[in-house]
Amino acid sequence: MEGNMAPERYRKGYAAIFLILVTLVSVLTIGCKPRQEPIKDGDMALSVSSRAFQDGQGIPEKYTCQGRDISPPLAWSKPPTGTQSFALIMDDPDAPGGVFTHWVIFNIPPDRRELSEAVPIQAQLASGGLQGNTDFGKIGYGGPCPWPPGNPHRYQFTLYAVDQTLDLNAGATKQEVLDAMQGHILAQAQLTGTYQR
Numbered sequence: 001m002e003g004n005m006a007p008e009r010y011r012k013g014y015a016a017i018f019l020i021l022v023t024l025v026s027v028l029t030i031g032c033k034p035r036q037e038p039i040k041d042g043d044m045a046l047s048v049s050s051r052a053f054q055d056g057q058g059i060p061e062k063y064t065c066q067g068r069d070i071s072p073p074l075a076w077s078k079p080p081t082g083t084q085s086f087a088l089i090m091d092d093p094d095a096p097g098g099v100f101t102h103w104v105i106f107n108i109p110p111d112r113r114e115l116s117e118a119v120p121i122q123a124q125l126a127s128g129g130l131q132g133n134t135d136f137g138k139i140g141y142g143g144p145c146p147w148p149p150g151n152p153h154r155y156q157f158t159l160y161a162v163d164q165t166l167d168l169n170a171g172a173t174k175q176e177v178l179d180a181m182q183g184h185i186l187a188q189a190q191l192t193g194t195y196q197r
Contacts (some may be wrong), residue, residue, distance in 0.1 A: 059193035067144030079161035104132030123170035144195035152196035
Protein backbone atom coordinates (compact mmCIF):
# COMPACT_ATOMS: atom_id res chain seq x y z
CA MET A 1 0.00 0.00 0.00
CA GLU A 2 2.87 2.32 0.86
CA GLY A 3 4.27 1.72 -2.62
CA ASN A 4 0.94 2.71 -4.20
CA MET A 5 0.77 5.98 -2.22
CA ALA A 6 4.30 7.14 -3.06
CA PRO A 7 3.63 7.98 -6.73
CA GLU A 8 0.58 10.01 -5.70
CA ARG A 9 2.68 12.03 -3.24
CA TYR A 10 5.28 12.64 -5.95
CA ARG A 11 2.62 13.78 -8.40
CA LYS A 12 1.27 16.30 -5.88
CA GLY A 13 4.82 17.49 -5.15
CA TYR A 14 5.60 17.93 -8.83
CA ALA A 15 2.33 19.81 -9.37
CA ALA A 16 3.16 22.18 -6.51
CA ILE A 17 6.68 22.80 -7.87
CA PHE A 18 5.25 23.41 -11.34
CA LEU A 19 2.78 25.99 -9.99
CA ILE A 20 5.57 27.75 -8.10
CA LEU A 21 7.73 27.87 -11.24
CA VAL A 22 4.87 29.24 -13.37
CA THR A 23 4.22 31.94 -10.76
CA LEU A 24 7.91 32.90 -10.62
CA VAL A 25 8.18 33.11 -14.41
CA SER A 26 5.06 35.32 -14.53
CA VAL A 27 6.40 37.66 -11.84
CA LEU A 28 9.83 37.90 -13.50
CA THR A 29 8.31 38.51 -16.91
CA ILE A 30 6.17 41.35 -15.58
CA GLY A 31 9.12 42.78 -13.65
CA CYS A 32 11.37 42.73 -16.73
CA LYS A 33 9.03 44.63 -19.03
CA PRO A 34 10.64 47.73 -20.56
CA ARG A 35 10.02 50.93 -18.63
CA GLN A 36 8.81 52.61 -21.77
CA GLU A 37 5.05 53.04 -21.85
CA PRO A 38 3.13 52.23 -25.03
CA ILE A 39 3.06 55.19 -27.41
CA LYS A 40 -0.38 56.77 -27.63
CA ASP A 41 -1.76 57.46 -31.10
CA GLY A 42 -1.59 61.21 -30.59
CA ASP A 43 2.04 61.02 -29.46
CA MET A 44 3.28 59.29 -32.58
CA ALA A 45 2.96 62.34 -34.81
CA LEU A 46 6.54 63.55 -35.10
CA SER A 47 7.89 64.70 -38.43
CA VAL A 48 11.23 66.03 -39.66
CA SER A 49 11.82 68.01 -42.85
CA SER A 50 14.32 70.22 -44.63
CA ARG A 51 13.76 73.32 -46.73
CA ALA A 52 16.79 72.21 -48.80
CA PHE A 53 15.22 69.01 -50.20
CA GLN A 54 12.03 66.97 -50.07
CA ASP A 55 11.75 63.50 -48.57
CA GLY A 56 13.02 60.95 -51.09
CA GLN A 57 14.58 63.62 -53.33
CA GLY A 58 18.16 64.62 -54.09
CA ILE A 59 20.36 66.38 -51.54
CA PRO A 60 21.90 69.56 -53.04
CA GLU A 61 25.62 69.31 -53.78
CA LYS A 62 26.57 72.04 -51.31
CA TYR A 63 25.75 69.66 -48.44
CA THR A 64 28.06 66.93 -49.81
CA CYS A 65 31.78 66.22 -50.05
CA GLN A 66 31.71 67.68 -53.56
CA GLY A 67 30.35 70.96 -52.30
CA ARG A 68 30.77 72.89 -49.04
CA ASP A 69 30.17 69.74 -46.95
CA ILE A 70 27.92 71.59 -44.50
CA SER A 71 24.87 70.18 -42.77
CA PRO A 72 21.46 70.94 -44.29
CA PRO A 73 18.80 72.87 -42.37
CA LEU A 74 16.37 70.59 -40.53
CA ALA A 75 13.11 71.33 -38.74
CA TRP A 76 10.64 69.17 -36.84
CA SER A 77 7.17 69.23 -35.39
CA LYS A 78 6.10 69.47 -31.75
CA PRO A 79 7.22 66.33 -29.91
CA PRO A 80 5.23 64.12 -27.52
CA THR A 81 4.59 65.27 -23.97
CA GLY A 82 7.48 64.30 -21.72
CA THR A 83 10.22 64.89 -24.28
CA GLN A 84 13.40 65.99 -22.49
CA SER A 85 15.81 65.97 -25.43
CA PHE A 86 16.23 65.11 -29.10
CA ALA A 87 18.83 63.01 -30.85
CA LEU A 88 19.59 62.89 -34.56
CA ILE A 89 21.48 60.22 -36.48
CA MET A 90 22.31 60.39 -40.21
CA ASP A 91 23.18 57.11 -41.91
CA ASP A 92 23.93 55.79 -45.39
CA PRO A 93 22.38 52.29 -45.53
CA ASP A 94 23.68 51.75 -49.07
CA ALA A 95 27.40 51.97 -48.31
CA PRO A 96 29.31 48.96 -49.70
CA GLY A 97 30.73 48.01 -46.30
CA GLY A 98 27.40 48.26 -44.49
CA VAL A 99 25.60 51.15 -42.81
CA PHE A 100 27.86 54.22 -42.65
CA THR A 101 27.18 56.90 -40.03
CA HIS A 102 27.56 60.51 -41.19
CA TRP A 103 26.28 62.46 -38.19
CA VAL A 104 25.46 61.91 -34.51
CA ILE A 105 24.01 64.68 -32.37
CA PHE A 106 22.18 64.27 -29.06
CA ASN A 107 20.87 66.11 -25.98
CA ILE A 108 19.34 68.75 -28.23
CA PRO A 109 17.14 70.83 -25.87
CA PRO A 110 13.43 69.92 -25.91
CA ASP A 111 12.34 73.46 -26.84
CA ARG A 112 14.37 73.40 -30.08
CA ARG A 113 12.47 72.82 -33.33
CA GLU A 114 15.31 73.09 -35.83
CA LEU A 115 18.97 72.78 -36.66
CA SER A 116 20.24 75.61 -38.80
CA GLU A 117 22.30 75.08 -41.92
CA ALA A 118 26.02 74.53 -41.31
CA VAL A 119 25.99 73.29 -37.72
CA PRO A 120 29.53 74.00 -36.43
CA ILE A 121 32.00 71.09 -36.34
CA GLN A 122 32.49 71.17 -32.57
CA ALA A 123 31.77 68.83 -29.67
CA GLN A 124 29.34 71.09 -27.79
CA LEU A 125 27.00 73.47 -29.55
CA ALA A 126 26.28 76.92 -28.15
CA SER A 127 22.60 76.43 -28.94
CA GLY A 128 22.55 73.15 -27.00
CA GLY A 129 23.39 69.59 -27.90
CA LEU A 130 26.47 67.39 -28.11
CA GLN A 131 27.94 65.84 -31.22
CA GLY A 132 29.24 62.30 -31.46
CA ASN A 133 31.83 60.53 -33.54
CA THR A 134 30.96 59.41 -37.06
CA ASP A 135 32.35 56.66 -39.24
CA PHE A 136 34.66 59.30 -40.72
CA GLY A 137 36.43 59.13 -37.34
CA LYS A 138 35.55 62.70 -36.40
CA ILE A 139 32.98 64.74 -34.52
CA GLY A 140 30.28 66.55 -36.45
CA TYR A 141 28.57 66.34 -39.80
CA GLY A 142 30.17 64.60 -42.75
CA GLY A 143 28.21 64.98 -45.97
CA PRO A 144 27.22 62.41 -48.58
CA CYS A 145 30.25 61.12 -50.46
CA PRO A 146 29.22 57.81 -52.03
CA TRP A 147 32.05 55.54 -53.10
CA PRO A 148 32.54 54.11 -55.60
CA PRO A 149 30.72 56.58 -57.85
CA GLY A 150 27.71 55.13 -59.60
CA ASN A 151 24.35 54.33 -58.11
CA PRO A 152 22.65 56.86 -55.85
CA HIS A 153 22.79 56.28 -52.11
CA ARG A 154 20.07 57.03 -49.58
CA TYR A 155 20.86 59.24 -46.60
CA GLN A 156 18.50 58.84 -43.65
CA PHE A 157 18.14 61.56 -41.02
CA THR A 158 16.41 59.91 -38.05
CA LEU A 159 15.16 62.18 -35.28
CA TYR A 160 14.35 60.76 -31.84
CA ALA A 161 12.26 62.36 -29.09
CA VAL A 162 13.72 61.10 -25.82
CA ASP A 163 12.26 61.22 -22.30
CA GLN A 164 15.59 62.13 -20.69
CA THR A 165 18.95 63.73 -21.41
CA LEU A 166 21.54 61.09 -22.18
CA ASP A 167 24.37 60.53 -19.71
CA LEU A 168 27.01 60.56 -22.43
CA ASN A 169 29.93 62.77 -23.33
CA ALA A 170 30.54 64.46 -26.66
CA GLY A 171 32.24 62.06 -29.02
CA ALA A 172 29.92 59.17 -28.18
CA THR A 173 29.35 56.70 -30.99
CA LYS A 174 26.04 56.00 -32.68
CA GLN A 175 25.79 52.67 -30.88
CA GLU A 176 26.41 54.30 -27.50
CA VAL A 177 23.64 56.82 -28.22
CA LEU A 178 21.23 54.08 -29.34
CA ASP A 179 22.03 52.02 -26.23
CA ALA A 180 21.49 55.02 -23.93
CA MET A 181 18.12 55.77 -25.59
CA GLN A 182 16.89 52.18 -25.20
CA GLY A 183 13.50 52.27 -23.46
CA HIS A 184 13.39 56.08 -23.52
CA ILE A 185 12.31 56.87 -27.09
CA LEU A 186 8.88 58.53 -27.13
CA ALA A 187 8.70 58.97 -30.90
CA GLN A 188 10.90 59.07 -33.98
CA ALA A 189 10.73 60.43 -37.50
CA GLN A 190 12.85 60.06 -40.60
CA LEU A 191 13.77 62.18 -43.59
CA THR A 192 15.53 60.51 -46.53
CA GLY A 193 17.56 62.26 -49.21
CA THR A 194 19.58 60.78 -52.06
CA TYR A 195 22.91 61.63 -53.65
CA GLN A 196 24.82 60.24 -56.62
CA ARG A 197 28.33 60.93 -57.91
